[in-house]
Amino acid sequence: MTFFTSGFFWFIQGILITVIILAFQVWMEDKGVKMIWWKWFLWGLWILVAGFTIAFIFTSLGEGEPTAAVKGGIIFSLITITSGVGIWRLINKKK
Amino acid sequence: MDRRKFLKTSGAAGAVAGGVGLGFFGYEAGRDPDSYTGWKNREGGFQTFNRIKWAVEKPTYTKTGPSRRVDARTEVVFSRMGPLFRNWKEEEGTNSLPEYLRKFYETNPEVLELDLRVKNELFPKLRKDREKYGHKFILAEAWSDAMGAVWPKHSQEPPEIADFPEKKGQKQLKMRSPEKTSKLIKKIAHQLGSTLVGITKLNPDWVYSHPMRRRGIDTDKPFKVPEHWKYAIVVGVPMSWDPMFANPNYGTSHDAYAISRIIAVRLSTFIKQLGYAARPHTPGTEYDLMVPPILVDAGIGEQGRHSIVVTPELGSNFRPAIITTNIPLKPDKPIDFGVQDFCKTCKVCAEQCPSGSITKGNKVEIRGYKRYQFNAASCHNFWYSKLGNMGCRVCISVCPYTRKANWVHKAALDITAHDPTGLADKALTAMQKIFYPGPDPQEYFIPSLGGKNASYRKPPWWLKTEDFIDI
Numbered sequence A: 001m002t003f004f005t006s007g008f009f010w011f012i013q014g015i016l017i018t019v020i021i022l023a024f025q026v027w028m029e030d031k032g033v034k035m036i037w038w039k040w041f042l043w044g045l046w047i048l049v050a051g052f053t054i055a056f057i058f059t060s061l062g063e064g065e066p067t068a069a070v071k072g073g074i075i076f077s078l079i080t081i082t083s084g085v086g087i088w089r090l091i092n093k094k095k
Numbered sequence B: 001m002d003r004r005k006f007l008k009t010s011g012a013a014g015a016v017a018g019g020v021g022l023g024f025f026g027y028e029a030g031r032d033p034d035s036y037t038g039w040k041n042r043e044g045g046f047q048t049f050n051r052i053k054w055a056v057e058k059p060t061y062t063k064t065g066p067s068r069r070v071d072a073r074t075e076v077v078f079s080r081m082g083p084l085f086r087n088w089k090e091e092e093g094t095n096s097l098p099e100y101l102r103k104f105y106e107t108n109p110e111v112l113e114l115d116l117r118v119k120n121e122l123f124p125k126l127r128k129d130r131e132k133y134g135h136k137f138i139l140a141e142a143w144s145d146a147m148g149a150v151w152p153k154h155s156q157e158p159p160e161i162a163d164f165p166e167k168k169g170q171k172q173l174k175m176r177s178p179e180k181t182s183k184l185i186k187k188i189a190h191q192l193g194s195t196l197v198g199i200t201k202l203n204p205d206w207v208y209s210h211p212m213r214r215r216g217i218d219t220d221k222p223f224k225v226p227e228h229w230k231y232a233i234v235v236g237v238p239m240s241w242d243p244m245f246a247n248p249n250y251g252t253s254h255d256a257y258a259i260s261r262i263i264a265v266r267l268s269t270f271i272k273q274l275g276y277a278a279r280p281h282t283p284g285t286e287y288d289l290m291v292p293p294i295l296v297d298a299g300i301g302e303q304g305r306h307s308i309v310v311t312p313e314l315g316s317n318f319r320p321a322i323i324t325t326n327i328p329l330k331p332d333k334p335i336d337f338g339v340q341d342f343c344k345t346c347k348v349c350a351e352q353c354p355s356g357s358i359t360k361g362n363k364v365e366i367r368g369y370k371r372y373q374f375n376a377a378s379c380h381n382f383w384y385s386k387l388g389n390m391g392c393r394v395c396i397s398v399c400p401y402t403r404k405a406n407w408v409h410k411a412a413l414d415i416t417a418h419d420p421t422g423l424a425d426k427a428l429t430a431m432q433k434i435f436y437p438g439p440d441p442q443e444y445f446i447p448s449l450g451g452k453n454a455s456y457r458k459p460p461w462w463l464k465t466e467d468f469i470d471i
């Protein structure tokens, strides 16, 4: 086990995600966008998809499966980008 | 900087750091040696799958009619090859063979053709290609031989003698309860290095009608299942993961064979010390019974399309041994974690099998049970159509269940096991074929047979002969 597969790593990730959530809220307030529950839900879902894509690519590289990293990287990145654009449009509505 | 600006900057920095961290996590999780689930954990901690959750009352095979026990002398390929080659005279044909073998080949002429092909066509071609390309596999073969160098011998006495304690007048100790004894036996098996342990009542259908090695049994007479073979204890360990992915030439069965064999002999000794009968049935070929259905009965896994048992932890990457015994035990239940459904759509092993021995069709009735058709003779032909270590095992390497225990594959396993619709099976099968493709199966053959000496994945660095030896 290394630092990155330890429980302490996930503790740090937890702190980072808390900071990201607070920052996002401030950013949206400054833009005049009200964040309601379903917007948070979609945002959280997208964070999971994006995180999955990054972790999948590098896990595949780590286990010696470069084809999975490249093909999976392309497919999941496309999903991340298109869902990101769609979700951003929904979240960014002022009402 | 005001508070709001500071928070936003921290958030952006946190997002970058979190993303990079996930990248490092992924890379470490992918290469983590702990994800090579294995035999080194002696506490049984690697039997990670919660089998109780998937326990079912009946095994995942179906009995369709009256059963027939396997005659290992003819139906097990390793048993018939010796007598065939020793006795075969071209001019006399099947008349040159012992009666039982003559009858078998006369009813199965296509099997005779395949078996003779080994001697007449494959051996000469293999010899020629070995001279030219064999050096590539020197380290792989040396390692395989090293793993197989420790090989405890079995007793040649009949089961009525060999299976019982050697000490004269030794009494059977009174065990407190079958539950406690099962718990103890499992703990001891793990302590001996076994990754997997399961217990079942022995179904006599699985015992050979004529065993394949003498081991004190007269193989010419129908074999009566000894009364003291009441329970079967299954143990099993994985083959080393990196060479296994480089099948058919760099992997070896010997590493797991040797370890399972030693565990089985030791566990038998332990049981005999308590005054009970115990008989190890061990790889390579010293079994008096069929192994896969016993594994299914004992809840170790489910039998896949490729005829090998698929386990939740190791996929098909393991080699088992069995101990038959009369020590009172509490049997485990079989498990159903979705393999039967998954195999219907997957067929990766059938597509990658170089000899076409695995069916792409549906299950058929064989000896009173419904299962996938498997051509052991053509599979065995392929063993002599490639260089490197004995055997092939490509079907084990390519099976989607044979994956490291990292988060990606654990999640995939959980999804298939929970999905009642079959949609996840289809999606994961498609992903398996896109993300983890193998070479064209023809490339696994030796060049003399139109191949390229290919392996499913590259060998690990420590088996690359050319990096260490000046040829």
Ligand code: SF4
Residues within 6 Å of the ligand: B306, B352, B353, B354, B355, B356, B357, B358, B378, B379, B380, B382, B383, B391, B392, B393, B394, B395, B396
């Ligand atoms: S061991 Fe090789 S040849 Fe035999 S069934 Fe498996 S993939 Fe086919």
Ligand code: SF4
Residues within 6 Å of the ligand: B304, B305, B306, B310, B342, B343, B344, B346, B347, B348, B349, B350, B398, B399, B400, B401
């Ligand atoms: S490769 Fe696919 S079809 Fe073959 S045993 Fe494994 S899951 Fe079943």
